[in-house]
Amino acid sequence: MPAETMIECDNLTKKFGDFTAVDHVTFSVKKQDIFGFLGPNGSGKSTVIRMLCGILEPSEGTASIAGQDVVHETDAIKGSIGYMSQRFSLYDELTANENLQFYARLYGLRGQAMKQRRDELITLTHLEPYVDRRAGLLSGGWKQRLAMACALVHKPSVLFLDEPTAGIDPVARRELWDLLFELSSAGMTLFVTTHYMDEAERCTHVGYIHMSKLIVCGAPDDLKQLPVVNPPGTKRLDVTCDHVTVALRAVRKLKGIRAATVFGQSMHLLLDEAVPEQSIRDTLSEVGIHEVDIRPIAASLEDVFVILTRQHAGGQS
């Protein structure tokens, strides 16, 4: 049985005056997917989310949540979406507990039902030690958990998270992702914007938006297999050696090298299949680097986005 489509955008466009913030974006997200939405600042990620949440009117195109139109059935979608905005949307003067109660009341919960749901969410997000602390005094990671709990009070079937991990420590980041997987396996559909490539790798599907246009969309593994990322007759190698910046300069002069990037202690090369490993070793020993470890690698999502962005920029000029 094919999974139900939870989010659907068809040529979704938003113009602010002369500026087109979102340009004919089309994609769909299925139930239980974790959809990672990537792109540089100002590329239109938040604008897409706001339109999908029904708080920003699209200039063109349509969008729907669980089959309900975001413009004409705004009230109907409110019960099925949760939204965690970039700035967490908490009231600093209220305690964690009061923030939760506020959002619970806002969604019509009251009395025993409200208390029960609050306790469930506190348990889910492990907020117990901080329930009586003012939100303004919580650290970034705990604020994020609280905001998450607030976005979940009404058990939404689709949860939008706008850069939930910006400025959060790695432990909190990992724990948030664990929680996202948990929610997804419980049937929730997640739509997450992020800047982190490792987070993108964890998503079931990713979309990359650049200069208001959706450049690519699909499962990470499918994207890495795209022909444009792996041109015929080329291979990718990881070269680990000392003095990697010196090595990079030397290797770039070599014939048949299409791209070379430093990754910590190694460099990633995209080169013609015809170039033998030995010629790399020879080139490096010429600059005094003798201990070299070479192994083949697959394209990363970052490679995918870099290549597609360059291509997109090239196509524009």
Add this chain to the structure above:
Amino acid sequence: MTFEMPKFLRGFRAILYKEFIVMFRDRTTLFFMFFPPLLQIIAFGFALDNDVKHMAMAVYNEDRTTESRQLVDAFVNTQTFRVVKEVNSLDELETMVRRGKAYVGLDIPPDYTRKLHAGQKADVEVLIDGSSSTTALQALNTALGVAFQRSVNILLGETNRRELPVEIRPQVLYNPSMRAPNFFVPGVIGTALQIATVFAAAMSIVRERERGTLENLLVSPMTRWGLMLGKLVPYLCVCMVMALFLFTILRWVFLVPIHGSLIMLVVAAFLYIFALLSLGLVISTKAQSQNEALQMSMTIMLPSIFFSGFIFPRETMPWIFYALSMILPATYFIELMRAIILRGAGFFEFWRHLLILAVMGGVLFSLCALRFKRKLA
């Protein structure tokens, strides 16, 4: 509680609870709601006494006789003047006034006593600093009164009559002692309440917008009526407490007797505060930042300090300002306050004012809810 909120008020209860908590936690806002009105009522009550006493007077007595000294004493005895300096030339007298060292300069010519005894008209020159109209007017009236009194006494002596042929017995109703606080303080309550309410309400939605919490409210099923009412009610409660507090100060600190019904006073305050808070919320739906909200509130409030009849009587205003005063809630509230507190006016004499305030409140509240868009711009 089993009472179900009507659908169009969805979100009201959540906002209401939240606003109450935030209000009592956010001491700064509470302070800035209470402090300015308090300062205002105290400043106006104590300092705004337009019955000027002991004005500085310089005297150039060229006559130096018992009679001329009696004239100076007569001026001083009115309590309106006090002698700050005896000068020795007309030049010096004028200089004193010009420099602001004296409000009034009294010049008694050398032939004052001689002319008086000869039954001729004796001229006394009084220089008055006209740069402040209230004090100048009072100095002028008092000086004329002194001259008149002396003339009458002399004439009475000559005609052997003991009483004046005509005597006017004025009876000032409602504020018999003409105390300035009785006139000002009821009006001050109007402007004081205005500052607290409009600012507080104008900030409320803008603050959510600036903090980014508005987005989450918009995503939720909350309605605009629920939002606005939830924002308004907590402020209404606090401002009613403040109004009662101001009435207490009026009665027990400034000793202004309240002649009318307390219930009507409270009803008037309620309608007035409701209208002002709604006005503040209208500003809040329009302003994009707290700064903008502040400026808009100031722009709207300034006219009501000048044109509501709080300081200047509306009757003497050019028609355009008079028309402007007709659309200010403060105008009706201040008139109501003076009517109820000083004149003991009842409901049937002033129901129109109450009705107008109620209509203004209803219109402004509807406006703020209808203006509020459940979408981002």
